[in-house]
């Protein structure tokens with residue numbers, strides 16, 4: 001056989017560290033280690049486990065019971081998505097974040113993962129640079145590599161050696177200012193709430209970053225995968241900013257985490273019209289069109305649900321994750337005594353284990369059957385850190401203390 005592309009040959013040998021640990025935790029490997037797969041407690045998954053809203057289930061039922069609607073769901077949608085679904089998205093953003101979003105600033109895609117790599121293809125040339133936060137979502141590194149291996153990733157450290165997050169905002173802002181002067185730097189990509197730290201970028205800091213990015217004509221990409229999972233009473237002001245207010249801001253949004261739609265793949269980008277048109281051209285070759293069934297279901301769902309009911313649903317969910325986060329941090333204090341970052345949203349606690357995280361995670365798995373994710377894949381600042389995910393345990397909160405207590409017993413008996 002003739003050889004595969006140099007791109008895949010290079011990338012296949014640097015798989016995601018998260019996937020590697022999840023592979024180690026597969027039942028056969030657990031049995032090989034001498035443990036019972038039923039006793040495994042996993043804090044590894046980057047996913048949510050609450051139930052979808054009843055009105056969404058009703059929306060799918062309506063499609064299935066209506067022959068013509070089901071027929072329509074089997075057809076292609078326009079490449080940028082159905083107009084009615086864009087209007088439903090505007091309403092969703094209005095109800096939840098008081099955002100004033102116009103349909104022509106939206107493109108619907110298959111998921112935020114697909115939209116992110118397509119967006120990077122739209123923005124970046126070989127030789128360009130992109131700024132990322134350290135630590136950050138591990139998949140970004142691979143997504144950038146798959147655009148070109150000649151794109152420079154400039155990381156800006158938000159987590160310092162003492163495990164303080166954004167403790168010296170002035171110094172970090174001046175680094176960002178310097179970086180954005182580089183004409184090859186096209187964009188900065190930030191998740192808020194973040195994976196793996198569950199921090200929300202503070203309003204004043206974000207406003208300064210927006211100003212620096214606007215002044216230098218640099219795109220600011222905000223990944224809002226966890227936008228509805230904020231733990232304070234209020235969300236930061238910038239959650240309501242729309243592309244008509246700031247033409248350099250691009251937001252990536254997803255149905256995965258708010259309504260447990262991880263497998264019902266649908267996401268969208270909010271951006272200025274030039275970016276939307278470019279993304280449409282990109283999607284003509286990457287996905288042709290987003291999934292029609294999920295778009296129609298979302299549209300029907302938004303017709304059925306009132307503002308109050310949607311807010312009530314989202315509030316209940318985010319308070320459940322907040323409770324799971326509290327139980328996790330209490331268990332860390334009670335059984336491990338490690339430093340950690342207090343989650344402000346999202347699904348994770350980043351913990352300082354003060355030793356090489358790859359070896360730590362494997363050692364813990366072998367001796368306790370508890371799965372954590374090693375921090376290295378998220379950036380150098382997390383090389384001695386782990387990510388503990390409470391997201392998958394939101395319906396089994398008693399497992400959180402049980403799992404962390406098991407690890408504490410092992411570490412204290414060493």
Ligand SMILES: Cc1ncc(COP(=O)(O)O)c(C=O)c1O
Nearest residue numbers: 046111112113137195225254256
């Ligand atoms: C920050 C961040 N962005 C994007 C994604 C992927 O989301 P989607 O399911 O929409 O592709 C994840 C998944 O964990 C994530 O943590």
